[in-house]
Amino acid sequence: MKKNWWKILGVLLLLYVLTVGMLIPLKPGIVEVIPGSVRTGDQIDLKVLGYNSFYSLAKKPIRAWLKLDDDRALQASDVKVTSDRQLAIRFDIPDYLPINTKVQDFALVLDSDADGPSILPSAVFVTQDSIDPEMGLQVWKNSPIDQLTSKNILTFPFRNILSETIRNTYFHVSLWLSMMIIFIGSVGTSIGYLRTNNLDFDRKAKALTVAGFLFGLLGLTTGAIWANYTWGQPWSNDVKQITTAIALLIYGAYFILRSAFEDEEQKARISAIYNIFAFVTLIPLLYVIPRMTDSLHPGAGGNPAFGSQDLDSTMRMIFYPAVIGWALIGLWMAQLLYRVDRIRAKLLDLH
Amino acid sequence: MKKAIFSALIFQFCWFHKLFAQTGSPDFMRSVGKIYVVVAVIVTVFIGIVLFLIYLDRRLTKLENQIIEHDQNDN
Numbered sequence: 001m002k003k004n005w006w007k008i009l010g011v012l013l014l015l016y017v018l019t020v021g022m023l024i025p026l027k028p029g030i031v032e033v034i035p036g037s038v039r040t041g042d043q044i045d046l047k048v049l050g051y052n053s054f055y056s057l058a059k060k061p062i063r064a065w066l067k068l069d070d071d072r073a074l075q076a077s078d079v080k081v082t083s084d085r086q087l088a089i090r091f092d093i094p095d096y097l098p099i100n101t102k103v104q105d106f107a108l109v110l111d112s113d114a115d116g117p118s119i120l121p122s123a124v125f126v127t128q129d130s131i132d133p134e135m136g137l138q139v140w141k142n143s144p145i146d147q148l149t150s151k152n153i154l155t156f157p158f159r160n161i162l163s164e165t166i167r168n169t170y171f172h173v174s175l176w177l178s179m180m181i182i183f184i185g186s187v188g189t190s191i192g193y194l195r196t197n198n199l200d201f202d203r204k205a206k207a208l209t210v211a212g213f214l215f216g217l218l219g220l221t222t223g224a225i226w227a228n229y230t231w232g233q234p235w236s237n238d239v240k241q242i243t244t245a246i247a248l249l250i251y252g253a254y255f256i257l258r259s260a261f262e263d264e265e266q267k268a269r270i271s272a273i274y275n276i277f278a279f280v281t282l283i284p285l286l287y288v289i290p291r292m293t294d295s296l297h298p299g300a301g302g303n304p305a306f307g308s309q310d311l312d313s314t315m316r317m318i319f320y321p322a323v324i325g326w327a328l329i330g331l332w333m334a335q336l337l338y339r340v341d342r343i344r345a346k347l348l349d350l351h
Numbered sequence: 352m353k354k355a356i357f358s359a360l361i362f363q364f365c366w367f368h369k370l371f372a373q374t375g376s377p378d379f380m381r382s383v384g385k386i387y388v389v390v391a392v393i394v395t396v397f398i399g400i401v402l403f404l405i406y407l408d409r410r411l412t413k414l415e416n417q418i419i420e421h422d423q424n425d426n
Contacts, residue, residue, distance in 0.1 A: 018393075026384065051384060164384035171392045218399040222392040229380055229388045333403055340410050347417050 010328025017322040021170045024314065028053040028115035029158030030123070033108055037125040041095045046124065048087040048108065050115075051158060055081045057114040064089045065145050066106040066124060072098070073109070075143035093126060098136035103127050109145055116151030120160065157312050161230050169315060170322040172222040175215050176244075176286075178326035182212035182334065187279040190272040200342065202268035205275055207337035209254055211330040216248045231296055240290040240297045247285040250278045 034047040048064075055062060064076035064087075078090040087110075097104060108123035156166055186208035193201035223241070224234035235241060257274055261267035290297060311319060380387050 022389070162385075164386040165388045167386075167389045168392050171389070171396055175396070214399060214403055218396055221399075222395050225391050225395060226388060229385055329400075336407055337410075340407065340414065344410075344414055344417075347414065347421065350421060 006328055007332050010325050010332060013321045013325030014329065017170050017174075017318055017325055021167055021318045021322070024154050024156055024318075026052050026164060026166070027118070027155040027158045028112075029118050029160070029163075030108060030110065030120035031160070031163075033120060033123040036123070037127065038093055040093055040097060040126060040128050042093050044091050044093060046087075046089045046091065046108070048089055048110070050085045050087065050110075050118070051163065052115075053112075053118070054084050054114045055087055055112060056084050058112040060113045062087065062110060062112040064111075065109040065143065066091055067109050067119075067145060068097075068099070068104070068106060071144070072140070072142055073145050074106075074141065094136070094139040094141070096130070096132045096136035096139055097126065097128055098133050098140045100131050100133045101128075102131060111145075111148050113149050117148040118158065154314055156315055165226060165230060166315075168222070168226050169311065170318050172219060172226055174319060174322035174326055175219040175222065177323045178330055179212045179215035179219060180282075180286075181323070181327040182208050182215065182330045183279055183282060185331070185334075186212060187276055190275040193268055193272045197265075199264060199268055199345070202272060203341040203345070204334070204338050205272060206258065207334040207341065208331075209251065209275065210337055211334040213248065213251050213255075214333070215326070215330055216244070216251065220244060220248065227296075236296060238297060239293050239295045240286075243285040243289050247278075247282050250281055254278055 029051045030048060031051045032049045034049075035044070038044045058081070062079045062081065064079050065073040066076075067073045074091060074093075076089045076091050080088040080090075082088055104126050105122040106124045106126060108120045109117065110119070111117045159166055186205050189201045189205040189208060192198070193205060220241075227236065227238075227241075228234040231238075254271060254274055258267055258271050261270065380391070
């Protein structure tokens, strides 16, 4: 029991991840704004559909803005609460906008004392009939977005494309990081074999590679499921998808290479060297190349991977335990395989 | 044995699909803020762990057979 504390820890961590990660609600957000495009000079009534929102519980009137940039915003003239999840907001769009583009997107910002602030980027597109930034400046009634309510309850960020699937961070993203930890262990044992020529190290390296490979395959399939409902299709030939597929093929070749040798010593030595090679290619394939080009994944093409919007402090509370939990489960799997292999070797000696 | 389990898994997938279709909404997976995508991901990871168990089971069965063989040779 004392020896197995880390297995219990792994299971407990994953139990925590599964329960807390699924129970914490999303921050109230805006799903849709109808209509999505208006013309200058219009008085428009926007129908706003909220998510996890409680508009009717707001004690103070809900405030709304159409945000142009960090300094300029247009406040709503009237906000009517239709239901907890629906608002009717009236905006008077001026005849001219203080910009010289024909079409401009505005973000919708809401502030309610029941839900806190919520934002929908590019919610409304305003088309100018005639462009005159000078006139636009004169008629622009700026009302800066200020005194936003701050809410200190445990929530996950609401991201429009992701909504609830942001929870997949604990079941997809963490799998990849755990895979990395397991593969580091595998390389360590391979180096250990090359230094000592002890076949136990080779068995450990193989078992760890099996566990890491399984995590990689799971990462790829769960990623495809997630992508199907966020990017529109399971496989979009994204850089990271392609490079991880290549990395997994390289690791798949490790097992084929092993099966090609009869002699245990030769098998162990060559597969140890191959394992080091595979790990060396894994780093650029997973962490360098995807960052150099445009990718749908965060953390590529200038997108920060761990920006505060993608992984806030509440999510970190679940994400890091998830990484450790999955890694411990993977180690457990590898340990079971290693023990089976060791018994098999003992049996072969007896024959 | 492995084939049977595999086809059972595939059958289950098809059955799930029917179940989704029966809920009436054409976009069951996208309902309730796409929470069922998370469910599908967790189910996939669980299936992965089960596949590992099957793999381990088969290896242990081989070992057991070797032990039985070894005992028979001794007698």
